[in-house]
Amino acid sequence: MTKITEKATSLLSEGTVKMIIGYEMGTERPRPLFCHTAEECEKLIMNAECKNNLAVYLTKKEIIGEEKIAVIGNYYVVKTVIQLQRENQINLDNLMVMTADENGEVITFTTIDEMKEYTDTHEPAPDPKMVAALEKIDKMSREERWEYWKSELSKCIRCYACRAACPLCYCNRCVTEVNCPQWIEPWAAPLSNMEWQINRVMHMSGRCVGCGECAAACPLDLPIGLLCKKMGMDIKSTFGEWKDGNVLSTYNIGDKENFIK
């Protein structure tokens, strides 16, 4: 019995939690698992292939219910929990957060500070393919970038899988569903698709944890992960850290720009 299964089983049997969200092996790759019994716990795994961001379920009351649950997730799940707590979306009294290291040792977090320390020191290396793609786009001229994104986003069918997969897209009424006024045209066309992506990324500014689930969920493999990554990098290098709130809800008198005259 792996250490994860051991920990999970004991939590359930002691009645500390009513359900555990973790990963199990699917047909081709790992997938989320919701354990209520010891038998289900035996399927729990954790390895580098476990990519789904389980925190997406934490804001859905209809899935997690009112009672205490535990989540055994990867690095990004822990990072997302910190962000969700900052945004008052979860109650840490009702949630146990755990992860597992390469040796299968279970790490339990009791406070946000512990989670922050873990995420600060265990950041995974950037995906070389993404880095290469960003460099390629950087070298393009403006017109080439426009053509690139227009052609990519003309394929988008506005299924909103990117929105559904993102744990930080938990608004009960999304901006696309506002029709008075119609901020983003609801039909699939290159411009409206670009408007949707711009909006999505702007709403992610300062909040995106970089899990890449949006790109993974896209049925057409559109490079939308690049948008979030690029925005996250820009914000980090320009603004550094902020204490409360969001990067756009705080400011520094010394914010430097070179385009407002």
Add this chain to the structure above:
Amino acid sequence: MWLQRNWDCNVILSKLIPYKVSNIMSRIGVFICHCGENISATVDCERVAKASSEMEGVEFATDYKYMCSDPGQTLIKTAIKEHHLDGVVVGSCSPRMHEATFRRACSEAGMNPYLCEIANLREHVSWVHEKCEATTNKAIEIVHGLVEKVKRNRPLDAIEVPVTKKALVIGGGIAGIQASLDIANCGQQVILIEKGPSIGGHMSQLSETFPTLDCSQCILTPRMVEVAQNPNITLYTYAELEKLEGFIGNFKATIRLQAKSVDDSKCTGCGLCTTKCPQNNIPSEFNEGLGTRTAIFTPFPQAVPNKPVIDKEHCKYYQKGKCKVCQKFCPTGAIEYDKPDEFITEDIGAVVVTTGFNVLKTEFFPEYGYGKYKDVINGLQFERLASASGPTLGEIRRPSDGQIPKKIVFIACCGSRDPAKGIPYCSKICCMYTAKHAMLYQHKVHDGDSTVFYMDVRAGGKNYEEFVRRAVEEDHVNYVRGRVARVYEKSGKLIVKGVDTLMGAKPVEIEADMVVLATAGVANKGAEELAQRMHISYDPYHFFTEAHPKLKPVETNTAGIFLAGACQAPKDIPETVASASGAAVKVVSLLSRPTLIREPLVAVVNRCAPPLFSTCVGCFMCQTICPYQAIEREEIKDRKTGKVLKVIARINPGLCQGCGTCVSFCRSKSIDIQGYTNEEMYAEVTALLNK
């Protein structure tokens, strides 16, 4: 049905949505003003009116020579009534001129004033462009934009906020005293709280005030007595603000009344206890450490209230459990040990912050001895020496050996104007009080020699320049332009090493008997915590920030909280008194109304039917964005069980100033701002581009 995509698609689509009843049923009136010839010289007003009458939803359009005149306004009012208009667009001068006029006219005709918008055809069109077709076309487009906006305007009612008719003044210096008297004399109730055992502040420590050389206590103490006797003022000394909740007109202040160990109702102020107290070597704060006091003490003889308090940190009873001599001797049995601090809560309508400032101590200056040299003192200490009620009864004597100094050096700008010391600003009052100190010294020690090392002499007030000239010309004070690099002690004398820059940076060395540092004015200790407690802003030096440096010097950004005196920035007594009276008038104007009427152009978080209650998800990222702390948490509770179902944002209409920053920040678009709603602005922008 053909769904043809073209630029107008947005507008077409919006017409199909049943909600947009306003487009089909709107009855807008457009009134184009010629403004004499100001508009009509470059814009074809008749053509604009005609084009307006053809716009979708416009029921009536006309032009007229002077819309703002009586007949012009009557034209609008008549049209509203006759054509049953539900919106008005006036093409005229800037809304900053006449929006209020036209809104009032609409209101008088029975239409909600916020259904009236102004198209700026004068300052933004006719006065800045040439007479040509393009100019008239631009005028038509601007009117079209506002017609589309006004179709989405909703009727709004002014917000009424109740007002508690009581003011709280924090700080009992001259600013607090002046503000309290001014407010009380207008018939309003005032609560004045002071941290120390007596009111009076730094002004009570001064000997004489510039430029008149009035005795400071003589002009101050009558006011202090007035405060104590005024029936509208409730004075609490040895009291601090513990908590301030609420908003303008409706504050709730929790005040901590520190235990004085003396029952004020029984104490007669005879002072016997202070003569018997065995702990009599405590450095006196009032005398800036140059004299001593007892553990049971009044700070100075003219203290108001003139009742002593026990300093628990130095009292033998409180520290060691022994003594109780004061209780034995008190003829009225007024001493009561071991009483806890009391807390009182008061409902307050407005707050005036007058907590004052402090000056740096000599310990701050390594080049002048780190405070080790007894004869290097600061300006406030010199005031105590010069003061008739001070430790030396008004004689200037060296603190080290009590001798009268024959040579004094005054050093101006100690710490001020010095970015290296973290104080880049000028402390404003030092040039004047240094001249005053030098003059007082010369008056008291006729054969004395005084030198002032200065950078600039800033004497900008009324009679100030003449005052300084008197010091130089009549009292023969030596003014040397240069800074002092070091002061050190040698054989009982203080060696001052300075420079005279007007003589080509010639070094100047003086063997002085006493050195007086004009140290920088700084914010009081605890200013930052107090500001945070009250949610008012403060600058990097912990002085409190005014709402606008030029036009709102006594208000803060927190509605209902006002500032006066040196807690905002170093100032002299006349400015302090003026700002205190200014703040008082703001308070009285606020408290004299039965309710506070505010423009309803505030932000609102949407609400809808259960189980959603609001599209707000309660992330509260908006709370950090509001500069007025107007966003609160609201719990939505189940009606039967009381269980909290959801926590969402709520905007306090009493505090919101209507900037709209939260509106454009909210990701779920749950906040909207009345008067500039998302629909209105979207309609205006799209209409400007579509004919």
Add this chain to the structure above:
Amino acid sequence: MEENNNNFEPRIIAFVCNWCTYAGADLTGTSRIKYASNVEIVRFPCTGRIDFMLLLKAFAGGSDGIIISGCHPSDCHYTSGNFHARRRWMVFRDMLDFMGIDIERIRWSWVSAAEGAKWADVVNDTVDKIRKMGPYTEYKKAAMFLEEEKICHD
């Protein structure tokens, strides 16, 4: 670069704040300083109120350029609205540039209520620049994409 069409007059929308730039534009009028008539001003209470989507709507609606202007930093009538707006624009501008939208067509400025002459300069500069750049056809073409595939429902 588009070819300069001799008859092309750009259409530009200006998003301004009521307390500074709108008043500054009023001052331009009072001072009778003439400037190009291609710009139409939309009034907001504060630059903080300007939603970034409105810019995209302006481009989609046919605007060839945009001006956004407000109070100088530290002068905002509402204390911090323009600081938040500034941050928003910094992030938004990078995003737009990354996606290939022509940010040279957007002019950001701080114009105070006393800078009537500066407002006229900002307008004239921007109009000249956009005139040389030509109409923003590529954006409009993307907005009209569906027209080329007329959708017909019977």
